[in-house]
Amino acid sequence: MARIITVLRALSLVFLSVEASVHLTINSENGNATSGMLFGLMYEDINFSGDGGLYAELIRNRALQGPNPDLTAWHSEGASVTLNVDKSEPLSDALPNVLRVDVSSAASGKVGFSNEGYWGIPVNTDQYKASFYVKGDYTGDVELSLRSAIDGTVFSTKTVSVRANGQWKKYTTRFTPGKASPNANNTFTIMFDAEKVRGKSLYFNLISLFPKTWSNSGTNGLRVDLAEAIDEIGGKFLRFPGGNNLEGQSPPYWWKWNETLGDLIDRPAYPGPWGYVNTLGLGLIEYMRWTDLMGLEPLLAVYAGLYLDGTFITEEDLAPYVQSALDELEFLTGSVDTHWGSYRASLGYPEPWVIRHVEIGNEDNLWGGLPSYQNYRFNMFNDAIKAKYPDMTIIASTPEITGTPAGTWLDFHLYDKPDHLTTLFGQFDNWDRQHPVLVGELAVIAPNEPNKPEVEWTPGALRLAYPSMIGAVAESIFFMGCERNADLVQGIAYAPGFQNLNSYQWVPDLISFTADPADTTLSISYYLQKLFAQNVGDNTVAVETSEDFRPLFWSATYSQKHREYYVKMANYNGTSTDISVHIPALRNGKATWTTLSAPDGHSYNSPRNVTSKWTETEIPKSGDSWTVTLDNLMIGVLKIQK
Numbered sequence: 001m002a003r004i005i006t007v008l009r010a011l012s013l014v015f016l017s018v019e020a021s022v023h024l025t026i027n028s029e030n031g032n033a034t035s036g037m038l039f040g041l042m043y044e045d046i047n048f049s050g051d052g053g054l055y056a057e058l059i060r061n062r063a064l065q066g067p068n069p070d071l072t073a074w075h076s077e078g079a080s081v082t083l084n085v086d087k088s089e090p091l092s093d094a095l096p097n098v099l100r101v102d103v104s105s106a107a108s109g110k111v112g113f114s115n116e117g118y119w120g121i122p123v124n125t126d127q128y129k130a131s132f133y134v135k136g137d138y139t140g141d142v143e144l145s146l147r148s149a150i151d152g153t154v155f156s157t158k159t160v161s162v163r164a165n166g167q168w169k170k171y172t173t174r175f176t177p178g179k180a181s182p183n184a185n186n187t188f189t190i191m192f193d194a195e196k197v198r199g200k201s202l203y204f205n206l207i208s209l210f211p212k213t214w215s216n217s218g219t220n221g222l223r224v225d226l227a228e229a230i231d232e233i234g235g236k237f238l239r240f241p242g243g244n245n246l247e248g249q250s251p252p253y254w255w256k257w258n259e260t261l262g263d264l265i266d267r268p269a270y271p272g273p274w275g276y277v278n279t280l281g282l283g284l285i286e287y288m289r290w291t292d293l294m295g296l297e298p299l300l301a302v303y304a305g306l307y308l309d310g311t312f313i314t315e316e317d318l319a320p321y322v323q324s325a326l327d328e329l330e331f332l333t334g335s336v337d338t339h340w341g342s343y344r345a346s347l348g349y350p351e352p353w354v355i356r357h358v359e360i361g362n363e364d365n366l367w368g369g370l371p372s373y374q375n376y377r378f379n380m381f382n383d384a385i386k387a388k389y390p391d392m393t394i395i396a397s398t399p400e401i402t403g404t405p406a407g408t409w410l411d412f413h414l415y416d417k418p419d420h421l422t423t424l425f426g427q428f429d430n431w432d433r434q435h436p437v438l439v440g441e442l443a444v445i446a447p448n449e450p451n452k453p454e455v456e457w458t459p460g461a462l463r464l465a466y467p468s469m470i471g472a473v474a475e476s477i478f479f480m481g482c483e484r485n486a487d488l489v490q491g492i493a494y495a496p497g498f499q500n501l502n503s504y505q506w507v508p509d510l511i512s513f514t515a516d517p518a519d520t521t522l523s524i525s526y527y528l529q530k531l532f533a534q535n536v537g538d539n540t541v542a543v544e545t546s547e548d549f550r551p552l553f554w555s556a557t558y559s560q561k562h563r564e565y566y567v568k569m570a571n572y573n574g575t576s577t578d579i580s581v582h583i584p585a586l587r588n589g590k591a592t593w594t595t596l597s598a599p600d601g602h603s604y605n606s607p608r609n610v611t612s613k614w615t616e617t618e619i620p621k622s623g624d625s626w627t628v629t630l631d632n633l634m635i636g637v638l639k640i641q642k
């Protein structure tokens with residue numbers, strides 16, 4: 001039989017095509033159920049991706065937060081005004097530093113100050129909401145405006161009537177600019193009447209400006225284009241809030257969930273580990289609303305007592321941290337009759353959320369964390385959470401831990417080069433089935449060869465500036481290896497998700513942006529996530545063929561819900577190849593072939609320069625198969641609807 005096939009194949013090569021051809025038979029029997037959420041998202045505030053990014057606030061340094069408050073992003077308007085950081089007139093316990101505006105006794109006309117935003121403020125003709133707190137002796141108009149930092153053009157002005165006195169008072173207003181700005185190099189300016197405060201000071205704090213937010217996510221919501229981009233991936237879970245941002249750089253700073261709640265004036269600074277202060281405007285509730293609005297399963301990480309400087313909490317001192325994690329779970333999932341559940345209700349969220357997955361820490365194998373994680377930290381959290389929530393799935397933050405109870409997921413992270421990543425196609429073939437796997441962070445971050453156009457040197461490291469085509473092909477191969485093992489691998493996420501091109505600590509990233517939405521760049525790896533996330537079944541199916549993997553790779557799944565087969569394929573340094581797919585269980589069906597490619601392996605997408613190509617073609621059935629052509633460095637999915 002085998003010999004006959006070989007002869008036939010040789011004949012077909014001669015008569016039909018000079019291209020090689022591969023035959024895949026999809027056997028729909030005896031597949032394994034998958035988690036149903038194979039592709040998802042990992043998110044933490046890094047690279048100004050929350051503050052200055054996804055969190056839609058436009059004012060930078062809005063409350064002079066952090067252990068070393070300064071006047072970053074603030075400028076005085078008019079020579080008779082000086083700005084200071086003042087600690088004598090705290091707005092709240094959480095916001096002790098305020099902006100003191102000293103007006104000289106010679107001042108006249110309109111004076112004030114402005115904020116440059118996170119490297120700009122885009123002006124469009126949707127409604128903005130501005131608010132600020134003010135204290136001092138002033139009765140009169142305060143003029144808010146959006147104007148060009150380049151030539152002073154005023155795009156919008158709104159006057160607020162203020163009666164300031166010895167108490168902090170909040171003013172909120174809404175306005176809609178009459179015209180959009182040509183670029184995002186604009187400032188938000190607050191001006192007042194100099195004559196009324198000559199020789200005196202006015203105090204301001206929590207100065208905020210929100211544009212229209214995504215999906216009505218509210219005045220404390222998400223930036224429209226970035227949220228839309230991640231929503232359109234179609235992933236199924238969100239792993240948050242880190243990443244290193246969960247752990248904190250050193251004591252006493254870790255992501256204290258209880259300090260991310262309620263009114264913004266009650267949220268203190270968190271000096272996150274990525275070199276900038278988090279406002280915590282993007283807090284626990286904002287994360288949960290994000291998962292609700294995008295239909296994502298929350299994979300909540302709780303702090304597990306390890307700081308990035310290697311400090312870890314001793315066994316004797318760990319109990320309050322375990323209690324904090326229990327409180328966090330009660331806050332999210334408890335009924336209104338519980339202490340933390342009733343607090344949640346008091347914040348406007350009576351309906352409990354459902355949390356099915358909790359990750360204990362982040363990368364606890366690093367920074368010398370493994371011995372304490374292995375010896376007591378994991379167990380103390382695990383035992384306490386399991387005792388109260390026996391059905392919750394617990395995720396250990398590293399596969400290096402041993403002896404966790406059966407059913408504990410292990411979080412596997414990998415940052416790699418393309419060639420090496422392709423060798424890990426079989427990584428999970430022989431893993432212990434007692435411990436499901438989460439691939440919580442994965443990316444190709446460096447090229448196979450140095451000195452290529454997509455390469456950027458960062459001190460001490462050779463990195464891709466943007467995800468490359470060959471990198472995405474390598475990622476797709478690793479993902480297919482995971483999908484073939486989808487009885488074991490429960491979820492996969494690329495990381496990090498976002499990069500503010502004006503200040504970042506990590507390349508490459510899935511989505512790059514500046515203040516100007518026209519710069520938002522969806523990387524080639526982004527399109528791969530989208531291609532795979534939108535074509536994933538609830539069951540694996542076996543693929544039979546006489547061919548070996550390499551240079552071509554494939555995997556297949558079936559969705560009972562959608563009655564669709566998805567055959568994923570990639571070509572890593574092979575020749576253009578015809579692939580015919582035969583599904584004995586299907587007589588007919590509509591087949592769609594979606595491909596992702598780019599001019600060459602080094603190609604990447606960068607602002608206003610999309611080089612990758614996404615095509616969708618309907619494929620007619622010919623004979624008993626559907627045949628597609630898979631070029632070198634192409635990723636494709638053949639979807640066949642029953």
Ligand SMILES: *[C@@H]1O[C@H](CO)[C@@H](O)[C@H](O)[C@H]1NC(C)=O
Pocket residue numbers: 030031032433484487540541542
């Ligand atoms: C189902 O999983 C087992 C391992 O648990 C594996 O041997 C088998 O090949 C898988 N079947 C399919 C169709 O993926």
Ligand SMILES: *[C@@H]1O[C@H](CO)[C@@H](O)[C@H](O)[C@H]1NC(C)=O
Pocket residue numbers: 119120149150185
């Ligand atoms: C905005 O324009 C000013 C003046 O031309 C320039 O100095 C500044 O670098 C620009 N800022 C950004 C973020 O492009």
Ligand SMILES: *[C@@H]1O[C@H](CO)[C@@H](O)[C@H](O)[C@H]1NC(C)=O
Pocket residue numbers: 256258259320324
């Ligand atoms: C938040 O929780 C931590 C840990 O339990 C605690 O140390 C801290 O004081 C709490 N913060 C507030 C504002 O209650």
Ligand SMILES: *[C@@H]1O[C@H](CO)[C@@H](O)[C@H](O)[C@H]1NC(C)=O
Pocket residue numbers: 419448449572573601
């Ligand atoms: C694939 O091709 C790239 C670029 O030509 C090269 O860097 C890489 O080493 C090749 N890898 C394999 C496994 O052929």
Ligand SMILES: *[C@@H]1O[C@H](CO)[C@@H](O)[C@H](O)[C@H]1NC(C)=O
Pocket residue numbers: 453602603604605606609611
């Ligand atoms: C667009 O990106 C490609 C890399 O894929 C690069 O070679 C090319 O120079 C870029 N074009 C522009 C106009 O920046």
Ligand SMILES: CC(=O)N[C@H]1CO[C@H](CO)[C@@H](O)[C@@H]1O
Pocket residue numbers: 274275276503504505506
């Ligand atoms: C505040 C901060 O950490 N800024 C850094 C962001 O990333 C860029 C690029 O790595 C650095 O140059 C900045 O210092």
